Amino acid sequence: MREFVKREVMPGALSPAEMQDFAKNAAGTYFHESCTCKMGTDEMSLVDANLSVYGVEGLSIADASIMPRVTTGNTMAPTVIIGERAADILLA
Incomplete structure (x- = not known):
């Protein structure tokens, strides 16, 4: 690929410590985070079927974090x- 490279755009000449800082600060994910506040009835679940957080009165979660498993799609x-389910619960 050397024949196609004109110059390095980034990160440039860095020391090992600077390269580590660059990688730490520049790295990211484009994945959709989910499943961090699992909905269910087992001991690993944080949210019940009504989207309420176990043990915290008045707190509900309505986002991808409550999915019990990572979906195979978007x-x-x-x-x-x-x-929409959260809206139905709030209106009821």
Whole structure:
């Protein structure tokens, strides 16, 4: 690939410590985080079927974090359904 490279754009000449800082600060994920506040009834679950957090009165969660398992597709559609379900619960 050397013949196609004109110059390095970033990060430039860095010491090992500077390269480590660059990698730490520049790295990110484009994945949709989910499943961090699992909905369910087992001891690993944080949220019940009504989106209420176990043990915290008045606190509900309505986003992709309550999904019990990572979906095989994009998380947008299931998250919309979770939001619609939350609206139904709040209106009831």
